[in-house]
Amino acid sequence: MSTASVAAPPNPWLLSAFWFGSAFHWLVLLLILMPANVVTFVGEAQKGTYLGALAALGAVIALILPPLVGAHSDRHGKRLPYLRLGVGVNLAGLAVMALAVTLLGGQGGFWVYVLGFLLVQFGNNYATAPYSALIPQLVPAAQRGRYSGVMAMLQAVGQLLGAVSALVIGLLHLPVWASFALVAAVLLLPALATLRGVPEPAAPAPLGDRGTEADAPSLSLRQLFAHQPFLWVFVTRVLFALGQYSVQPFLQYYNADVMGQRDPGQATSIMLACIIVGSIASALVGGRISDRVGRKPVIYAAGGMMAGAALLLLVAPGFVAALLLALLFGLGFGAFTSVDWALGSDAMPSRRSYARDMGVWHVAFVAPQMTSAPQGALLDWGNARGGNLGYTLVFGIAALFFLLGVILVRKVPEQAHAPAAQA
Incomplete structure (x- = not known):
């Protein structure tokens, strides 16, 4: 019998902590920062076209990557290394986006910004596909409702904090780099909590x-x-x-x-x-x-x-x-x-x-x-x-x-x- 089948499931708050950071990350990035950043690159007349193209690129990655990375994770029997590497790529993408807005401009800066966004999408989806397997793998069915409830609540709180932070960013007129740094910090700290507080799941028991x-x-x-x-x-x-x-x-x-x-x-x-x-x-x-x-x-x-x-x-x-x-x-x-x-x-x-x-x-x-x-x-x-x-x-x-x-x-x-x- 596998270790995962007998060991007590991890703390539900630590298990789902990364969902909190990811929810905050996406709300502030997609609804606040990106619409404003795109205008600085292409102007008012073309903002809808360019923002829509960015959203479409992100959706394609989110559709294709998770099943592929998930299958790779299943073959290797590991989950947390994918979370660690994915968060690293995500943070690098945020840094590239901030650099493009702060130091570059015009069409050239926009394409650097697109590169950063693609890194963000790749990293986040690379992390979350294997991470999504932790609740079904580590938590018995009789407790999954409670664990899923904690996950949903942390996601909602992350979104609420993101909305409040957006108001603060606007009121304080924070520089762009500071806004991206805030997003990066709120993504990283919960990820570290999950990485430190959740053990690597054991491989499934042999067939039979x-x-x-x-x-x-x-x-x-x-x-x-x-x-x-x-x-x-x-x-x-x-x-x-x-x-x-x-x-x-x-x-x-x-x-x-x-x-x-x-x-x-x-x-x-x-x-x-x-x-x-x-x-x-x-x-x-x-x-x-x-x-x-x-x-x-x-x-x-x-x-x-x-x-x-x-x-x-x-x-x-x-x-x-x-x-x-x-x-x-x-x-x-x-x-x-x-x-x-x-x-x-x-x-x-x-x-x-x-x-x-x-x-x-x-x-x-x-x-x-x-x-x-x-x-x-x-x-x-x-x-x-x-x-x-x-x-x-x-x-x-x-x-x-x-x-x-x-x-x-x-x-x-x-x-x-x-x-x-x-x-």
Whole structure:
């Protein structure tokens, strides 16, 4: 029997500490620093084109790299060296981006900036693919809800701290290098906590020692998607992500056009803060409840709250009501995130390919981001016909995605938990 199967799981806060730093890193980088930096390189007229191209480049790396690195990690039986090297490359990329903004300018500086961003994307995805395997590999199924809840809460707190830091950066007019240094520090310190506080997992037991499905050889990608628990968890995660990205990119426009806010940017920041606070409140509770009553009941409730909030935003009588609905959405989102990770961990078919399979599952988070463009076109088409029809269509589609996710999660076989429970 493997050491991982008998040793006590590591401290949940140390195990998920890196998720906190990564969440802070991406919120400040993608939503605050990069939009402002791109303008300094290319000007106002082309900022959307260049920022969109950068985002597309990053999404391609996030789609392709995690399964490949995860498979490599599975073959070598190591997780933490990938985290160590990936964080190092990530930090180097942040330094190159800061250098490009501080010392260079124009098109030449922009391409150095792009190089830095590619290093950031490569390093972060190189680190997180094997890192994602630690919860399913080290934590028994009966405790995964609690551990996933801690992970979801730390991610939400990281995002909230990122939003607050963005306000401080703006108020204090910090130089660019100081902003990048802050991002680097908040990424590095939690990574060190995880590296020092989590032991390298033991290799899986030899085949035949336990005879469970979780000890079976790793499956090919075709076989992986033929594995019913994984297939349905993947599909439902795609649906929930589609719902999220049908609404999230357009909240600022909603606050301007539907809520009539004079400062839609500030209004959106407040709304996002409500969503994050709600998700922090529900993440730990949702994960713990799922360990007692099962994953599905929590997902049913969480998906219902998110679908209801998306629809009710269309008829909210004012901004205060919209904020309360944002809080409701956050409560559903936090509970869903914690339980969803546990459900995904339970559905992994083989202990011998955790990192690759979690990397494949990661695609379900990233690929739906590509739908923002057609949803934006639908929004404009509908609003051109008057009566905020575009928002009705886009928010209604989001609610439909959430409801489909709730319905289809019923297809995840209950026996998906059984192999992991013995791991």
